[in-house]
Amino acid sequence: MSHERPVVLFICTHNAGRSQLGAHLLDHLAGGRYDATSAGVAPGEAINPEVAEALGELGIDTSAASPRPVTPGLLTNADVVVTMKPGLALPGDVPGELIEWEFPNPESWGIEGVRDLRDRIRAAIEDRFV
Structure with a gap:
């Protein structure tokens, strides 16, 4: 791809938890070096409230976030696709890095568990992208 900023697409099942954490954390931590986005193979209705709360604790606003489906176009446009679960059935090929x-x-965790997940995803993002 030839984007001004590399496009990183985070994908999980419902686009309500893990992929939202990934995209919001990368956007927060990378200082505008990436265009971070997310999608799901079977999108839910809304972002997980505990995920929104855990991100809010870091000053990250998720009020405009809503789950959306992953499409072949999103895959084609991404420079890097990060699946938050191995073996997800994607609707097309990944031409960039996977x-x-x-x-x-x-999905059914309390805030303490989501904080731990947020911190583990944050560490993975810092290790790979920041």
Whole structure:
């Protein structure tokens, strides 16, 4: 791809937890060096409230965030695709770099568990992108 800033697409199942954490944390930590976005293979209705709260604790506003489906166009436009769970069935090929991380689904977790997940995803982002 030939973007001014590399496009990093985070993908999980519902685009309500893990991929939202990834995209928001990369945007927060990387100082504008990347265009971070997210999507899901089976999008939920809304971002997980505990995920929004855990990100809010870092000063990250998720009020405009909403789950959306991953599409072939999003895959084609991404320089880097990060799946938050290995083996997700994507709707097309990944022409750029594919990174497969493995983080559990925080769907029914409380805030303490989501904070731990947020911090583990943050460490992975700092290690790979920052």
